[in-house]
Amino acid sequence: ETGVTQSPTHLIKTRGQQVTLRCSSQSGHNTVSWYQQALGQGPQFIFQYYREEENGRGNFPPRFSGLQFPNYSSELNVNALELDDSALYLCASSLGLVSGANVLTFGAGSRLTVL
């Protein structure tokens, strides 16, 4: 079975630009979550998608948005980039909504640098 794959692995943007990050979930998984990991911090929950709809959101502004497609892959879009958006963005998939039994499988992440 294939794991979670993310693209691109690294990218550099300037303030005010927009970025799209992509994620392919693990085979058989129907739920995708996105996390932001700033340097020296633990991952923070951005949002979760289940059956193509947003199902839960963390404390992130509306310029962070996402999509989930019928094949359960997902995109994270960030508009009007700010310097503080520089971070590792982690995608994780699971079978069903996250609970103790439905464990997250993480991708290797997309490292975004905003200059």
Add this chain to the structure above:
Amino acid sequence: AQSVTQLDSQVPVFEEAPVELRCNYSSSVSVYLFWYVQYPNQGLQLLLKYLSGSTLVKGINGFEAEFNKSQTSFHLRKPSVHISDTAEYFCAVVGGSQGNLIFGKGTKLSVKP
């Protein structure tokens, strides 16, 4: 709201020595706890999880953790570490009605020869 505190940001240890990485969580009615490991330039890999039952949980790579409800702790241990265990370790709890994971800030384990 749930929260997780990892008490040590860095833990240096010599190869073959025992190690304990500490994690405390805020109390709740039911708790699902996890330890993840992150090797350099990689994503997170699940080491072990506590859902219910036995308070001693065994994971991959020889790691184990003990759930202590009275002390609201879930410390990670390994009796003998290897150079390859050098990584950052994150404790996490399933939080809130959204069921997302809440992570601690991480502990960097550095194993020296």
